[in-house]
Amino acid sequence: MKVLLIGANGQLGSDLLRVFRTAGHAVVPATHAQMDVCSEDRVSEIMAEAKPDVVLNTAAFHKVEECEKNPALAFQVNCTAAMNLAKACRRSGAVLVHFSTDYVFDGQKNAPYEETDLPSPLNVYGVSKVSGAHLIAVNADRYFVIRTCGLYAIAGSSGKGGNFVENMLKKAMSGEEICVVDDQVLTPTYTTDLAEATRRLILTGKFGLYHLSSEGRCSWYEFARSIFECAGVDAQPKAVKTGDFPSPVKRPSYSVLSKTRLRALGLTIPSWQDALSRYLQERSKKNPLASTAPVHASS
Numbered sequence: 289m290k291v292l293l294i295g296a297n298g299q300l301g302s303d304l305l306r307v308f309r310t311a312g313h314a315v316v317p318a319t320h321a322q323m324d325v326c327s328e329d330r331v332s333e334i335m336a337e338a339k340p341d342v343v344l345n346t347a348a349f350h351k352v353e354e355c356e357k358n359p360a361l362a363f364q365v366n367c368t369a370a371m372n373l374a375k376a377c378r379r380s381g382a383v384l385v386h387f388s389t390d391y392v393f394d395g396q397k398n399a400p401y402e403e404t405d406l407p408s409p410l411n412v413y414g415v416s417k418v419s420g421a422h423l424i425a426v427n428a429d430r431y432f433v434i435r436t437c438g439l440y441a442i443a444g445s446s447g448k449g450g451n452f453v454e455n456m457l458k459k460a461m462s463g464e465e466i467c468v469v470d471d472q473v474l475t476p477t478y479t480t481d482l483a484e485a486t487r488r489l490i491l492t493g494k495f496g497l498y499h500l501s502s503e504g505r506c507s508w509y510e511f512a513r514s515i516f517e518c519a520g521v522d523a524q525p526k527a528v529k530t531g532d533f534p535s536p537v538k539r540p541s542y543s544v545l546s547k548t549r550l551r552a553l554g555l556t557i558p559s560w561q562d563a564l565s566r567y568l569q570e571r572s573k574k575n576p577l578a579s580t581a582p583v584h585a586s587s
């Protein structure tokens with residue numbers, strides 16, 4: 289299949305590019321510099337040139353604090369552009385694959401969220417993503433909307449300035465105090481696994497809304513501890529509460545996604561612990577000088 293990949297040099301985009309090409313698919317990568325997803329004309333132009341069977345849209349405005357300050361831009365990128373892509377895909381007969389977020393939920397359920405649970409976002413980012421997915425459902429015939437959670441990638445997040453794993457390791461190296469919230473529970477997800485699961489999901493042809501994150505759950509604090517343990521870094525993070533750091537942005541305290549629909553198709557995804565260990569191995573292969581020796585951080 290021929291794939292147009294939007295947001296090709298982001299965290300997820302970089303892994304989708306590698307995974308789809310390795311599997312033998314022809315991928316036309318489009319970076320933000322090459323194509324603003326908000327430009328209908330540019331999207332039509334690239335779609336006409338590329339003639340894709342599948343459009344993978346990873347483009348998003350997902351800095352949650354910035355979304356609060358600039359809701360117009362959040363809606364333009366996460367909602368209107370998604371709707372326009374859905375219409376363009378329907379016109380050309382392409383399948384649209386769009387990524388959404390665990391932040392569509394408010395966290396009050398305190399049990400894994402099913403695809404059938406009603407969204408109730410707490411912030412502008414979440415509202416813009418729910419709206420985008422809704423407009424895709426209305427405007428596209430053949431689509432996958434994939435909600436995911438806590439992404440980290442070797443490529444690093446251009447949108448957020450690095451990923452959580454790298455930020456933790458950097459802080460440990462600098463010896464600064466590491467405070468991490470233990471009252472937000474999620475599932476960290478390695479984009480390599482998400483990219484591969486996305487590829488297998490597309491091949492089923494069973495369109496619709498899916499939850500796709502690693503298996504398992506942990507708090508950010510537990511994740512930080514596992515990062516240090518797995519990397520052999522002697523750092524002791526300090527558990528803190530969300531309320532210790534007042535923020536204008538509300539975040540769900542629990543955003544674990546149940547993968548009921550994925551399993552019903554006979555598909556699986558590895559656990560977050562397994563993924564973290566492979567990420568750290570991959571990272572040290574890419575950069576043998578990356579911290580493997582224990583360092584000491586104050587706590």
Ligand SMILES: NC(=O)c1ccc[n+]([C@@H]2O[C@H](COP(=O)([O-])OP(=O)(O)OC[C@H]3O[C@@H](n4cnc5c(N)ncnc54)[C@H](OP(=O)(O)O)[C@@H]3O)[C@@H](O)[C@H]2O)c1
Nearest residue numbers: 295298299300320324325347348387389436438439446447
């Ligand atoms: N990161 C997470 O923890 C997380 C969690 C749940 C869901 N998601 C969703 O997963 C998807 C991928 O996230 P990610 O972490 O891979 O993000 P990312 O690393 O920031 O990648 C997003 C890519 O989209 C590009 N982009 C942004 N605005 C664009 C625009 N207007 N037109 C064209 N391209 C644009 C970015 O380019 P520039 O950087 O050059 O602007 C970047 O290459 C998003 O839909 C996000 O909402 C992410």
